[in-house]
Amino acid sequence: MIFKRFHVDGFGVWCNKTFTLEPGLNIFFAANEGGKTTLMNFVRAMLYGFRSSRSRHGPRYEPLRGGKHGGYLEIQHDGKTFRITRTEDGSSPGDLQITDESGKELPKPEDRLTGCLNGTSRELYEDVFAFGLLELQGFLGNDEILKAGMATSGIEPRGFQKKLEKEGDKYFRKNQRGKSRKVHDLLADIEELQTEIKHLEERPKDYSQLLEERESLKEALVDLDDELEERRDKVKTAEMHKNAWPSYKDLLNAESALEAFNVSTGEAKTAEKIHAQLIEELAEKERELQDPENNLQSDGASPRDPGTGKKVKLIGSVALAFVGLALVGLALWKQSWPAGMAGMVAAIVAYFLYRQVETLKEKEDNQNKAEQNKLQSVKDQLKELKEKYEKAWLIFNAKANEQEDVNDLRASLENIGTKNESERLLVDAQTAVETTGKDDSALNKAIGRIEANMAQLEGDVDLDTLLLKREQKRTDLKNAIEMWVELKVTAKLFGLAMEAYEKNDQDSIVERASKYFSIMTQEAYSQVLVPRGEQDKKKIQVEATASGNRKEPNELSQATKEQLHLAMRLANASHYAERCVDLPLITDDILVNFDEDRAKAAAKLLATYAADGHQVLLFTCHQRMVDVFTAQAPQTKPIRLSPSVV
Template sequence: MRIEELTVTGFGKWQGAAFRFAPGLNLFYAPNEAGKSTLLQAIFAALYGMKRDYVKTARYLPEYEKYRPWHQGEYETIITYQLGGKTYRLHRTLLKEREQTRLFLDPEWTELTDIYLEDRRKERNFLEKHLGLTRSLFTDLTWIRREPLEAAEHLLPSFADVQEASPLVHTILAELDRDLTSIGKKERAENTQMGKAASRVARKEQELADAEAAWRMITQLAQSIRGWEEERQGLEQRRARLQARMQKWQEQEQLLQERWQRSFTAVDRQEWDWWEQSAGSEEERQLHHQARKEVEKWGEPRTAAAPEAMPDQALNELAADYERGVALRKQREQRHLRLAELAVLALSTGPRSQSQGRGRTQRQGNQAKRRKGALRLWGVAGVFASLGAVGLATEHPVLGGSAIGLALLLAALGVVVLRAKGGANSSSPAAAIDSQQALEGEQLQQEIAALDAELAELVGRYGVSDWDTFLAKREELQRSVQEQRTVALENDLAKTRREELLAESWGEALRAILKREKRQCEEAGSDCLAQLAHIEAELQELREKTARAHGEMNAHESESVASARDEYEQAVQALRQLQQRRDALQLARDTLLEAQGEWKRDVTPDVNRIASEVMSQITAGAYCDVRLDPGEGFAVRLLEPSRKQIVSQEQCSTGTADQLYLAQRLALLHHVSKRTEPLPLFLDDHFVHYDDERLRRTLAYVAELAAEQQVFLFTCHERERRMLESLLSGGARHKVHRIG
């Protein structure tokens, strides 16, 4: 087998990297942490994936999480290898739950994926089919490590050419003997699996007989249950009818209770229909009908409500006219006040205008004329004060207040006129003011006349001539309406009292009837309850009988014929399987003994010879006799030449132990390669404990191996490159790969 090329899409620190390998020695030289070990793991993952060989608890190897892509890329590899004269190209995606593997045949790239079936790990392991080696066996043989073999128990059958599908069949002899002993050879033994299985068959046979007897009893009980079920259905039908009657009486009693409560409330015209329609007897219906006739007879005089509507309407119109008259009188008084103001202004400016007409020589009035003008103003103020007092006395506050306010204004103007010193005013402005005041006075007189006419028309509608008479008639009409309302209220009170007396007598008679009906309902309900109790007792007795019968049936349900027969057949089948397993284990034991004998006869001498040759060459003849013990995981022992003592690998120095690991792997690899073709060899910093002389001899032997098979040597030291420099520069068969 030869690996030609590896493309790493994403694996650990490697992303988008491609490596092409030489057919001979491939030296990977780089410092620590440069990715050499990651590259080696990428090769194994590309060939075999990252799942365990034998699924136990975890499906994936511990290295799966360690080598996830650092850069969040695809967890994917592509590897090209030659095997059996053919070139294969293997694409592998390693993401969990999205694993995908595809195999192509170069150079046509014909896809061969579907030719290989998936195993129980959902994996198409092509290399295992091609080489007959699992991942554990492949790494044990090709990866030279300073540690014991991981799958030694599965290595021995592969040497013996045993072709069974599962390597678990080929366990060590001790395990086979222990399993055979636990199974036993005789069926009458008590402590063996075979004896227990035979006892279980006998027990299940007896249980089958018991189940058949129980089935006959269950059939009889089922017939009894059917009869009880028919009886129960009849009783339940009677109970349903009684419950319906009970529900009816309860509803009737609830209705009586509702009518009892409503008998204490007043009844209007609409409710009399409800009382008559919901009456429970003819006696009650006659009671409601008679009471209704009495109420309707007393309600007829209620038609007197129509005449009462007219006084209320007239009173509303009178109130509106009153408000309108008050507003008109207020407007009239406001205009009279304005006329008074104009009169005062005329009185205060009259003498001054006349003196201006006589000539500019009399511009200043004397003190006597001013006093005379002031006395006039005060006289007019006294008249308005008298009018204000009369208005307040006759309950006309608006008129009285306006007159008193005008009187105060005129008195103040008189004081102003008396104290004025006079002045020269131009004739033309005074004349203009007088003309304007005259026009305003005429307009005010017209408005006052219009207001007087509207007020006269308003009071005329009520047949009076003045405002005071209108007020007196208004008071008389209000008093009349109040008297009519008092009389109507007294009539309503009398009618209400009569209705209350009628309702009281009607309610007492109704409650007496309802009490009798309620007593009848209670008696009927008690009778229904007694019958229901009797039926319930009978049903309870039937339920108890049925429950006991079902209990007996359930007690024997586990002894059903079908399940007992199935268990019996399963027990017989288990006994047969145990016998087959015993025979298979015996065959496996015999085969393993035969394989071990073949190993000791044919394989052991050859493997020991190769291991001794390797050890002799890399130690310069210091150690020439090496043995591998297949019974102890191919442990290595050697003969110490000076003392002639046999020493184990653990008793040697670190460098010698590493050499023994190398001899062990090379010997096993050489023997396995005979069956297929030379497999690659992987050394990852294996020579760290070698001195220069020991390393030189070992590298010389590795160079001889590289002439026939592919070798991958990973190192972080310069000395391996220097010692192999002549070999690496000799042609295209060998190659140096610098990383980092």
């Protein structure tokens, strides 16, 4: 890959500036704060996106002097030219577009850019291909040395084997928080499902048992409801007995008074017969009365006729006697002595009236008008007596109908015996109702619980669903175990590949690093040594040419250590170019700590590396470094950046 040009629309201090590049060595010179480091980060941003505003790896380089954040980078790859354009769109990496030489926008720009970089990650690119003095001073460990050789397969060795082991541990081991891993969780799920399946297999038996219990309780509830209704009736009866007790006491007192008149039930029946006879006689007398009246009106008969006056007076007396006897009969039926006394008084009055009529029969009244008046008076009396009789008879019948209920109540009260006994029976009946009511409520609650359990059984997940879940869990368990085996095998194979790499590719990288390091140190050191295998934790070592002594990086001077790190990066970059993709090398003032001789030697090495077909972009703020490089590559024309340009 070759960078042909790049245009900055707005990035940090840069605004609307285009730079054209050569395929070999390119030198950028600028004073402090001249924007050289900003340009190096612009190239990084075009390839991998803008940094997040919260990134710990550097600023986002928002435009300070206008322009839209971003720009484009024009590259040549596999003989074709592409323009990579990235601009701000509110997202962290920005909006990416890739066009071909004709200006046609290509689909799936992210995938196409990844293809151009051959899968090179941002971390690998910034460690090996685009670094400044700060990165150069950092320790380049064994993993960094392995990157170039492993990158051809798209795999970075840093942490890869540990990642495989960590993924494998997820299936069996527990983490520090005690969280279970996949295989253990799946086994627990299968065991739980098995328990539920067993429970559901027994569910029909449990359901039938609950059904039988419910039906039994419902039958008991029906019986209890009947018993409750019966006991409520007893409460009503007891309350009636309690309320009737005072009336019953009055009845007993009345009976005692009635016994003094020596009235019996037989006499009452006799009174009833007399009542019937009186009715008949009354009807007969009315007929007899009707004939004389008619004769009187038609023939003008004299009212002084002794027969006529006698009949009238007799009828009045007999009617009054009838009423008296009716009251006696009614009193006997009601067993009420005051009514009986009234009847007797009426009978006595009738007797005296009768005697008066007899006396009047002996007297003669010759006045016709007086006789007619008396006749009308008797008729009025007869009408009034009939009305009183009919009213008394209705009362008599009503009382007779109530007598049966009174007799039943009387029998109940006689069985009770005392008022205290009636109150006790009422309390007992109320207590029985309360107890039965509680039993009824308890049965209803029991039935409710049983029906709730039945509903729960009916609503449970069906057996087929659980069986399907169990089979799915078993399949997941099988897949988890297979994945664990794959991870373990992959980790093992990766370890073998690492060993093979250390024997072959790593040796090639270390050999190149030894050559580069010897050139830059002017053969003060002859060899770079890198330990193999994870079990060897020793750092990189270098061997002095003269003494053969070996030193670790921390035993070297700062400049010599930087020279070692530069040699390792150049070795990785050249190896990566042969095995994967040739990417431009970008450096920012990496030789400032070198002495003059070693700076010249390093400049010659980089110029030779560029002459071998690799593109190199050098950024420096030191004129001395420009002179050193141009002395080694006279054809190179430095690109001078000044505040006026910025």
